[in-house]
Amino acid sequence: MTQDNNAVGKPLSRLEGKAKVTGEAAYAGDYQVPNLLYGYVVNSTITKGKIVSIDVSDAKSYNGVIAIFTHENRPDYASLDLKHADMDAPPGKVFKPLQNGDIKFHGQPIALVVATDFETARYASTLVKIKYEEQPFETDLEKNLGRAREPKKGLATALKPPPPKPKGDFEKAYEQSPFKVSTEFIHGTEHHNPIELFATTVVYEGDGKLTIYDKTQGTVNNQVYVANVFGLHYKDVRVLAPYVGGAFGSGLRPQYQLFLCAMAALELKRNVRLTLERKQMFSFSHRPQAHQILKFSADKEGMVTGLSHAAIGETSLYEDNIEIVSSWSNRLYPAENTHFEYKLVPLCLHSPIDMRAPGGSTGMHAIECTMDELAFKLNVDPLEFRLRNYAEMDPESEKPFTSKALRECYIKGAEKFGWHQRNPIPGSMSKGNKLIGYGMASGIWDAYQFPARVEASISSQGKLLISNATTDIGTGTLTVMTQIAADEFGLSIQDVSFVYGDSKQPFSMFQGGSAITASTGVAIVVAAKALKKKLIKKVKALANSPFHVFQDDAIVFRGGKMMVKHEPSVSISLEEIIVANKGRAIKTTNMGKPHLLKLRKYSKATHSAAFVEVEIDRELKTINVTRAVTAVAAGKIINPKTARSQILGSMVWSLSKALREETILDSTLGKYMNPNLAEYHIPVHADVHDFDVVFVEEKDELINELGVKGVGEIGLIAMPAAITNAIFHATGKRIYKLPIHFDELLKDRIA
Incomplete structure (x- = not known):
């Protein structure tokens, strides 16, 4: 009961795009209701x-x-x-x-x-x-690091588990290693806007x-x-x-x-x-402050021997809000000696909440900058250093990945960017009065899938209707789900309707964690297959039906018809099936869910590699990100256009995270001082230059029925570190606080 793909893999524009740009789309504060x-x-x-x-x-x-x-x-x-x-x-x-x-x-x-x-x-x-x-109150994380404690155990820690237990003897390995780096990072507050x-x-x-x-x-x-x-x-x-x-x-x-x-x-x-x-939205909804201490070591062959990562984040007085910050290096780089910590400091602030790539963008920035510093000490190219320490299996769980094409991300991203042109000596590349720097970094994010329920039905006009309670927060969900459903039935996009954004519809988890395509999309596949079986059964039961002599797997759905694969003359339209059903719609509701038992044997992750060029004014030290390439391995890409848009948006946010975005907290007053878009700095069009995306082919037959992984978060995880590393390559100066302000580069001027 399969057919050739018609819509999946095509770069279709968003189906709701016209409604949004013309003002037809109504948002929560737009609905006209009486009285x-x-x-x-x-x-x-x-x-x-x-x-x-x-x-x-x-x-x-x-x-x-x-x-x-x-x-x-x-x-x-x-x-x-x-x-x-x-x-x-x-x-x-x-x-x-x-x-x-x-x-x-x-x-x-x-x-x-x-x-x-x-x-x-x-x-x-x-x-x-x-x-x-x-x-009296305390709002400053840096002044209260001594009060850090482990998160309270409960459902929150079960859903966001603590770092893995120590492995080997880290302190001994670190002291005895010929090459080692100790770094300390401070990440400021960012607010959702x-x-x-x-x-x-x-x-x-x-x-x-x-x-x-x-x-x-x-x-x-x-x-x-x-x-x-x-x-x-x-x-x-x-x-x-x-x-x-x-x-x-x-x-x-x-x-x-x-x-x-x-x-x-x-x-x-x-x-x-x-x-x-707008100012009231600064009273909640922020990425927490974080303080991280990392110690990485390597042997003379350039193999990582020890990884230590301690992270301290903020939380509120009324709950422990948890992020996974310090565990990521243990899923990328194999080391026999490890030690990871994560603690919280309760402060008189609203509870932090998830912000795109929560924990991952914070932790991976520190990890990838530390890896860059260790590579420099080894006198090894940063890309080569990562390739030497490439993990074929998940070092943390010691399980194979369902798929992992990070190596291909490194190779294709470097080729697209022109990494081979990099002179390894900091400050050696220039263009006129501009210092040029190249930097790169790795990215990893979990490949989540949640249970989802979908109703699929054929209307009296022979159209396919798919219903699910999920939202579309601008990521292209409506378009992608319609593409998946269209291909399952061999229909054109115009013959499929996706009803969503309504709690009255079948169950969906929240749209987050880069999980909705894998969740609702898989549920659509499951429901569509069940509906096709139901249609075949009904047609075979019709008087004088020519289909009853054929096996189910010989029957396909194409062009609004049900037909025999090798005898297309034996066919019936979906509309005729509904007529035979006395005009009543035929429907089914089914649950799509992760294959937990099968996937227990594997590790699931999305990977990326980012390559960045910066130009820094030799005198003023102003920083400009002139080029960037992000290579992504995320399984099957349902819609290259909307997926590319997601990664490009993440890359712009990466620029913002690294160089612009910061909420200024006055610890004396206990309040944020820039609760507006005039003083909360984000990139404008003039800041965004030559950004490109490469999707690496990654076939994953284990992860789910579609072979998909999410792309919402992965584009934000690697690039902030790549920008920071590029700044070091251009200037020879490492900055350990985000966002990076150009005045930090003025403190030690370079000729």
């Missing part, structure tokens, strides 16, 4: 303490104000203190506002003003008078039923959250997110505007919209 009320959040102006009094009288009396919610008058939450509500994020504990008068971080939501229009609600919020009792602001529109349907339009990466996740917290039946909560204007991890958790908006709608029995302003 709508508007909310505005009042945020704490202190970092830690208690609310002594909160006076809402002036605000409440202002014309147009409907209600003001604070911790003193908020409705009871059904699950506020229940243990099962402690795990309502993937994984973690979502902060629920207005529990009490305690202040845990600057910008904490402490009141919600609801009015007849947004401007009234915003102005009335300025009339709320609050008196605080301030308490998707173009679409976080917004929720709640339609009160009566009798406690809610229809919610929300900015989220998981419709089912938010449905379950709202139902649990407010004591509603799951079927009475419907969450829709057909269009999401960027998320990259910020929408994995239900954010506080969803909680407050649903609370207000239930209490007032009205339709309510709550949109956060």
Whole structure:
């Protein structure tokens, strides 16, 4: 029951592209609903303490104000203190506002003003008078490294496991090695800044039923959250997110505007919209500060003998938010002696959350810069050094990879970039008044797959309809899923519809971890195969059916027909099958899931290699990334155009992470000082030059039914280190703090 691929592998443009660029696409804050009320959040102006009094009288009396919610008058939450509500994020504990008068971080939501229009609600919020009792606080990771501790054991640590146990005798091996490097890295805070602001529109349907339009990466996740917290039946909560204007991890958790908006709608029995302003989005949603200490050693042949990586990250006072930071080198480079640590420091800040390539981009930057430094000490080309220490099997688990084409990434990426032109001596390459530097680095990310459920049906017009609750956060999910479904039935793209972004549809996990194509895509394959079997059975049961003499594997689906592979004259259209079924659609719902038993014997990962050229002004030391190539091995590429777009976006973000993006934290005030896009620096078009992507052919017949791995994260993991290494090659100066500011290069000038 197979057919030649028609759509998979083709670089199709996004099916929803026109709707987005013409303004037809409606986002969470765009839906027009009748009798709508508007909310505005009042945020704490202190970092830690208690609310002594909160006076809402002036605000409440202002014309147009409907209600003001604070911790003193908020409705009871059904699950506020229940243990099962402690795990309502993937994984973690979502902060629920207005529990009490305690202040845990600057910008904490402490009141919600609801009015007849947004401007009234915003102005009335300025009339709320609050008196605080301030308490001492700590927000600076570097000043509190001595308080670092291991994460508390629980479900979070089970989902994001601690580093592997030590192997061999690292300290002895390190001391005895002829070549060794000890490095220390500091990573600053980064905040999510998707173009679409976080917004929720709640339609009160009566009798406690809610229809919610929300900015989220998981419709089912938010449905379950709202139902649990407010004591509603799951079927009475419907969450829709057909269009999401960027998320990259910020929408994995239900954010506080969803909680407050649903609370207000239930209490007032009205339709309510709550949109956060840009500055309010800096009150949550950040990549944590990190401090890393690495010690790598090698023998005189250039083989790594020891790997030690200790990482300390920040977390909030109310949960342990965990990242996998220090374990990655143990999956790339074989060493007989290893030691890895990961600890947390609780600070008076909102809990960090996942940001594109969480943990991986932080850890791999430090790892790959340390590898570059060790290669320099060995007087070995950085690419050659990695090839010498190439692991055919996963060094951590000692299992074979389902597939690993990292070597091909090195070779093809280097060829495309022109790595052979690199003079190994730092500061030796120049162009006019510009110092030229070449740098490279490796990337690795887990190849995740989650369970997903898909309904597949043939309509009365003979069209294929696929339904699943997943979202499309701008990654091309709609297009890719349509391509997969079209190929399974041998249909054109126009004859397939993919219904998504709705918790009413069959189950999907959140869209994150570079997992949705492998999750929902596999479920589509499973459901399509089941539907084809059902169609064959029905057709064979028809009176005088010519199909009953043929085996099922001799029957294929092409061009809207079911036919015998070697006798195409024996055929019936899908539309005729539905007519024979008395006009009723034929459907099936099936679950796609990872083959856990089979895959226990293997390691699963996506790999990449990044090559970067920088130009640095000899006098001013301004840094410009002029060229970059990222080579990626990610199994089968369903849509080269959307996949390339994902990697290019990651490369731009890599430039941002390495050279631009930083939230400035004033530890005296306990607040971020640049909560806006004017002072939170990100790349503009003039910063982005010749970026290219190479997809290395990687056939993986083990990983899943499609042979796919995700590409959302892998493009961000290698390139920040490649930029940092290129800066060293150009200047001879290593910078151990991200982002890199050009003034660091001015401290030791190079002639």
